Structures are given as structure tokens and as C-alpha cells.
Amino acid sequence: MEPANSGALEALLKRGELVESTSEMTPDYLRELKHTLLVSGDTELISAPAYYLAARKAPSVNAFMTGIAIIQDELAHAHIAYHILEELGESQEALIFKRDPKAFRYPYAFDVPLESWTELVVANAMYDQAGFCLLGDIHEHGSYGPWKRGLVKVMAEENFHLRNGRNWSKRISQAGGEAREELQRAVDWMFPLTVEWFGLPDNLKQHSTQLDYRLKGLTNDQLRQQWLSTGFRAHSMPTRSAGTSTIRAAGMRSSSGGASGGRATPRWSPSSRRASPSSRCAHEFLPAFSRRSGAPRLPAFSRRSGAP
Amino acid sequence: MRYAEWCIAAPTLEADIAAAAMGLDDIGHSRVLYGSLRELGTPDAAADDAATYANVPYLDRPWTEWTQFVAANAVLDSAFTLMMEALANGSVDVLRTRLKKMLQEERYHTLHGRSWMQEVNAGAALERAWREALAWIGPENSDVDELHRAGRLAYGVRDLRRLLEERLEGQAAPNALEWAGWEPIRRRTQPGGIDQATLEMLQGLAEKRYMPASG
Amino acid sequence: MPYTRVHAEVHEYDVFARKTRVEPLHQVGSVVAPDDDLAMAYARATYDEERWVEMMIVPKAAIISLWAPGGDS
Structure with a gap:
């Protein structure tokens, strides 16, 4: 049975207007909106401990502080998504601190630890560029007013992360030698993981409710292609223009061509870099947010200690 | 730096964000202070080993x-802010102009x-934080009081202690301090x-x- | 709607700011905190994307809505 305001919502979306209140939503729209917000909040939140681990290896105080500034932004972005969920009736406290670590929704990339400053700056150039494409799409096309407005801040700050990633990548590339080789290795393993970030290729996807509800404007392949062309390809990896760096996962791009219909996800195995990626994953960080006693922590602090 | 280390470990997401922000503030403040020192004719100190840093022992290790x-936020940061106020309201022109923004930002650390x-x-x-803050301010009739008498600092040791106590309304101040082993440069009693x-x-x-x- | 944190009781505050003297205040977001002190510290730390010339917070409970899109009020 169609909810009472189904027609009204459809008309509102068709007019290109923004949804502002739960009274204008159908239960289906609310569910999709919450899911999209949750993925966004979780991804931003999980990026923080992942980046922190690498920021600890910053070569100087200036570099460390740049890392902290980026983490502060990511946490504030997570706060925006979780607070909107809170306004929609969820509990931020429960979502962050009381959820099973396995229930968090974020790209697989954050399950692979970033272990050096070089890996952090490549993550800034690649992962944050992916986030920029995805959130930029929601900022531009999204139908939920409060989120669209909240993303103004997010877009400005993600741009700063990209610049940090690009500037440092350039610097490391110019340093040459071992530093540059490490940069190349980071590009090699992070590239396919970022391709995967955008989800299933369009030809394997049955139907997108998110598109119907204008919770996003572009398809997975369109966004993936945008990532490949605007940010990553043109600017971020100067090693490539120097002719010594190659993207070894070119097959991934076939998904957007549609001809081969290759799935982005299973074709590349992260085991080429990590002996056992599943054993080292973001779940290690999550106890930091679930405040379980005795759980491993990064750093080894016990959250909430001293609280009544 | 110690604040920043808590950016993924505080009891709420909001406090995580504040920890990162306050860490960044304080690194910025250290730059202003080192810059002021240079302007006042004190060359940069060598950074050969940990003993060359004049930090309170509370900051030696991550919390x-x-x-x-x-406690660091409420006590040490407050003591630091009071000293900055004393400098900003003292007679040294460089500090009178340079420390204003720092004091504005420190207000939010206090809150x-x-x-x-x-x-x-x-x-x-x-x-512990309170003891170390008092040690950092130093004993009466030593350098801080001399600078106060010369007009460079708006507050003397007694003023600073009293103002700190006011900021920590309702908390009991530590007993008499032991000054044996106190180093006037590093402003601490422990190695x-x-x-x-x-x-x-x-x-x-x-x-x-x-x-x-x-290169 | 009551929100929960580690604190016994928390309140929502709307955050308003403006970049230049000529523009009016606009809402830049909101924070949840147990008291005004922490709400101020959180607002300033969370919404630091610009060098605002003015920032203020208002307890959400103090806002009286006349009407709003969606016809809730």
C-alpha cells in the first residue's frame, strides 16, 4: 500500500525542491536517507583513526599538525551526518559507541592500515578525492535540505585534504629514490581499493532507490569515472607524468565501459600487499569507539575513564 | 601535542573534535611565543635532547x-593563560600586541x-596538575616577582596563584610546595x-x- | 527530542555565524552539549571552516518556530 504522502513526495522531487521535514517523507525515503547518512558518517568516522595511525609517523610537527587538522575535519564531517541521524530519531551515542564493530558501513579501503606518512598523503589524494566526488554529488543533487546545507563546510574542507595529498605526493616524488618508490607502492595498492569504493558497476546493479529519491545524482560508474578524470588522473600523481609510474589496475576501468562487465571488487586481491588483510582491519580501531573494556585501543587509552 | 593525541579517544565525538582543535591552537601558540622570543633577541635554543625543552613533567608522556x-585542560592551560594575560598586560610591547589572539582562543580551552x-x-x-602549575609559576620573590616589580608582568606569583584558584572555583589547592630541585629555566622539580x-x-x-x- | 551522551543531560544549540560585517548571521550547524560552556567550546571547534567575524549559539529550546517547510509548525 502506498503511504499517504507518496504522491506529494514524488511531485516535490520532480519539481527539484528539497525535502525539509520528516512529515514530507515516505517511510521508504526515510530509510534510504538514513542508510546513506550512516555510510557517510561511518566512513568519515573510521577515516579518523586510520589517518591518526599514519599521522603518528609524520616527519615533523608541521606535518603531524596537518594530519590532525584533517582528522579534526573528518570527525566534524562525521558529526554532521550523525547529528542529522539524531534529528531523524537515531541515537548518536548508540551509533558511535554501542554498535557492533561489524555493523559499521565504510569502504574496504579503511580495513587496510595506513602505515606511513607517505601512505597518508596518498590516501588524502585518492580516498579524499573519492569522498569529494561522492559528497560533491550529494551536495549538488541531494534532495534532503539539512544535509545539502551541512555539506557546504564539508566540500571546502575536503578540498584542503586533496591539496595536502597532492602537494606532498609531488614533494615525495621529487625527492626520488626510496621515498619515491614507496609513493609508487602506495599508489599501486590504493588505486584499486579506491576504484572499489564507488560500488558495483552499473550493469550489475538492478535498480537505485537512491537515484529515484535524488539522494544522489550520478550513478556509481559516473562517479567512478569522475574520480578517475577530474582529480586523480589530471593532477594528483605527478609520478605518472614523469613516466615512471603506472596504474596497474587498468582493468578496473572496464566496468565503466560496460563491455566486459567486470566486477571491480573481486578482480584485485589485497593480499598482493598484505599477508592477511582481514586480520588487520578497521575493526581494530572500532573498540576505540565502542568503549568496551579490555578491547584494543589506539592509542592505548581507556575511553570514558573517570566519568561517573 | 598531548591534546591532539586524544582526537580519537575522548568520551564523545564532540570532545574528539575539540581535542584536535585545542592541540592545533597550542601548536600555533608555541609558534607565536618562539617568534616573540626571536624578536626579543633570544635565539632559538638547540633541540638536541628532551632536557632542552622547558615543559612541565605532566607533558613528558602521553596521557x-x-x-x-x-586536569591539564582545566589547571595547566589556565595557569598558562594567566601568565599570558600577565605578559599581554605588562610593559613589553611585542607581547602586548602578539598575545591577544592567543588569549581569545585559550578562553575556549578554559570553558x-x-x-x-x-x-x-x-x-x-x-x-598533580595543580602542583606542577604552581611549580611552573615558581616561588615567591624570584624571577616572576622581579618581572612583576619591573612592570613587565601584570601579575606576581601571589596574584597568579589566587587567580588560578578562582578559575578552579570550589577545588582544594594543594598543600605547601617543596622547592628543592626546582630548575628556574625548566620550571620543574623533577628531571x-x-x-x-x-x-x-x-x-x-x-x-x-x-x-x-x-638538493 | 532528548539526545544522549556520556553526560547526564545534554541540550542542542544552534550555531550562527557570519564571515563579513556586511552579511547577516546564518545558521552554520548545531552542537549537543551538557552546558553553555562546553557548547561554546564545541561550536567554535566544530565550525572552524571560516574566519568568522561573529559567532553565537542559541539553545534550540529557546527558538519559537512560526512556520517551516513541511507544515510541521
């Missing part, structure tokens, strides 16, 4: 409890510390210094790795 964060103090029982951490990882980051030697080899 392992949120109560330590809160943060004050509110969390009501939330957690900081107990031992509070006592030791910051951990090796923090020292290396401050020295920034690893940056060489990212300089062009031909």
Missing part, C-alpha cells in the same frame, strides 16, 4: 586517562576544562623530559627523507 586530559571538571572526578590528576617519538617529531629530522637527493 593514558581522560581525567589527565581534563572546555571547566565544564568537563564538573563531569569527571579528576582527583589525583587534578592534584626527565618528553618521550623519544615526540622529540623526533619536534626535531623534524625525518623530513630530510623527503628532500630532493641532489
Whole structure:
């Protein structure tokens, strides 16, 4: 049975207007909106401990502080998504601190630890560029007013992360030698993981409710292609223009061509870099947010200690 | 730096964000102060080892409890802010102009510390932070009081102690301090210094790795 | 709607700011905190994307809505 305001919502979306209140939503729209917000909040939140681990290896105080500034932004972005969920009736406290670590929704990339400053700056150039494409799409096309407005801040700050990633990548590339080789290795393993970030290729996807509800404007392949062309390809990896760096996962791009219909996800195995990626994953960080006693922590602090 | 280390470990997401922001503020403040020193004719000190840093012992190691964060925030940061106020209202022109923004930002550290103090029982951490803050201010009739008499500092030792107590309304001040072993430069009674990882980051030697080899 | 944190009781505050003297205040977001002190510290730390010339917070409970899109009020 169609909810009472189904027609009204459809008309509102068709007019290109923004949804502002739960009274204008159908239960289906609310569910999709919450899911999209949750993925966004979780991804931003999980990026923080992942980046922190690498920021600890910053070569100087200036570099460390740049890392902290980026983490502060990511946490504030997570706060925006979780607070909107809170306004929609969820509990931020429960979502962050009381959820099973396995229930968090974020790209697989954050399950692979970033272990050096070089890996952090490549993550800034690649992962944050992916986030920029995805959130930029929601900022531009999204139908939920409060989120669209909240993303103004997010877009400005993600741009700063990209610049940090690009500037440092350039610097490391110019340093040459071992530093540059490490940069190349980071590009090699992070590239396919970022391709995967955008989800299933369009030809394997049955139907997108998110598109119907204008919770996003572009398809997975369109966004993936945008990532490949605007940010990553043109600017971020100067090693490539120097002719010594190659993207070894070119097959991934076939998904957007549609001809081969290759799935982005299973074709590349992260085991080429990590002996056992599943054993080292973001779940290690999550106890930091679930405040379980005795759980491993990064750093080894016990959250909430001293609280009544 | 110690604040920033808590950016993924505070009891709420909002406090995580504030920890990162306050860490960034304080690094910015250290730059202003080092810059002021240069302008006043004091060359940069060598950063050979941990003993060259004049930090309170409370900051030697990362904090392992949120109560330590809160006590540092409420007590040490307040004592530091009062000294900055004393400098900003003293007779040294460079400091009168340069420290204004720092004081504005420190106000939010005080608010943060004050509110969390009501939330957690900081107990031992509070006592330790307060002792070290008093040691940092120094004994009566020594350098701080001399600078006060000369007009460079708007407050003397007694003023600073009283104002700190006012900021920590309702908390009991520690008993008489022991001044044996007090170092006037490092303003502490205990030996030791910051951990090796923090020292290396401050020295920034690893940056060489990212300089062009031909360079 | 009551929100929960580690604190016994928390309140929502709307955050308003403006970049230049000529523009009016606009809402830049909101924070949840147990008291005004922490709400101020959080607002300033969370919404630091610009060098605002003015920032203020208002307890959400103090806002009286006349009407709003969606016809809730």
C-alpha cells in the first residue's frame, strides 16, 4: 500500500525542491536517507583513526599538525551526518559507541592500515578525492535540505585534504629514490581499493532507490569515472607524468565501459600487499569507539575513564 | 601535542573534535611565543635532547586517562593563560600586541576544562596538575616577582596563584610546595623530559627523507 | 527530542555565524552539549571552516518556530 504522502513526495522531487521535514517523507525515503547518512558518517568516522595511525609517523610537527587538522575535519564531517541521524530519531551515542564493530558501513579501503606518512598523503589524494566526488554529488543533487546545507563546510574542507595529498605526493616524488618508490607502492595498492569504493558497476546493479529519491545524482560508474578524470588522473600523481609510474589496475576501468562487465571488487586481491588483510582491519580501531573494556585501543587509552 | 593525541579517544565525538582543535591552537601558540622570543633577541635554543625543552613533567608522556586530559585542560592551560594575560598586560610591547589572539582562543580551552571538571572526578590528576602549575609559576620573590616589580608582568606569583584558584572555583589547592630541585629555566622539580617519538617529531629530522637527493 | 551522551543531560544549540560585517548571521550547524560552556567550546571547534567575524549559539529550546517547510509548525 502506498503511504499517504507518496504522491506529494514524488511531485516535490520532480519539481527539484528539497525535502525539509520528516512529515514530507515516505517511510521508504526515510530509510534510504538514513542508510546513506550512516555510510557517510561511518566512513568519515573510521577515516579518523586510520589517518591518526599514519599521522603518528609524520616527519615533523608541521606535518603531524596537518594530519590532525584533517582528522579534526573528518570527525566534524562525521558529526554532521550523525547529528542529522539524531534529528531523524537515531541515537548518536548508540551509533558511535554501542554498535557492533561489524555493523559499521565504510569502504574496504579503511580495513587496510595506513602505515606511513607517505601512505597518508596518498590516501588524502585518492580516498579524499573519492569522498569529494561522492559528497560533491550529494551536495549538488541531494534532495534532503539539512544535509545539502551541512555539506557546504564539508566540500571546502575536503578540498584542503586533496591539496595536502597532492602537494606532498609531488614533494615525495621529487625527492626520488626510496621515498619515491614507496609513493609508487602506495599508489599501486590504493588505486584499486579506491576504484572499489564507488560500488558495483552499473550493469550489475538492478535498480537505485537512491537515484529515484535524488539522494544522489550520478550513478556509481559516473562517479567512478569522475574520480578517475577530474582529480586523480589530471593532477594528483605527478609520478605518472614523469613516466615512471603506472596504474596497474587498468582493468578496473572496464566496468565503466560496460563491455566486459567486470566486477571491480573481486578482480584485485589485497593480499598482493598484505599477508592477511582481514586480520588487520578497521575493526581494530572500532573498540576505540565502542568503549568496551579490555578491547584494543589506539592509542592505548581507556575511553570514558573517570566519568561517573 | 598531548591534546591532539586524544582526537580519537575522548568520551564523545564532540570532545574528539575539540581535542584536535585545542592541540592545533597550542601548536600555533608555541609558534607565536618562539617568534616573540626571536624578536626579543633570544635565539632559538638547540633541540638536541628532551632536557632542552622547558615543559612541565605532566607533558613528558602521553596521557593514558581522560581525567589527565581534563586536569591539564582545566589547571595547566589556565595557569598558562594567566601568565599570558600577565605578559599581554605588562610593559613589553611585542607581547602586548602578539598575545591577544592567543588569549581569545585559550578562553575556549578554559570553558572546555571547566565544564568537563564538573563531569569527571579528576582527583589525583587534578592534584598533580595543580602542583606542577604552581611549580611552573615558581616561588615567591624570584624571577616572576622581579618581572612583576619591573612592570613587565601584570601579575606576581601571589596574584597568579589566587587567580588560578578562582578559575578552579570550589577545588582544594594543594598543600605547601617543596622547592628543592626546582630548575628556574625548566620550571620543574623533577628531571626527565618528553618521550623519544615526540622529540623526533619536534626535531623534524625525518623530513630530510623527503628532500630532493641532489638538493 | 532528548539526545544522549556520556553526560547526564545534554541540550542542542544552534550555531550562527557570519564571515563579513556586511552579511547577516546564518545558521552554520548545531552542537549537543551538557552546558553553555562546553557548547561554546564545541561550536567554535566544530565550525572552524571560516574566519568568522561573529559567532553565537542559541539553545534550540529557546527558538519559537512560526512556520517551516513541511507544515510541521
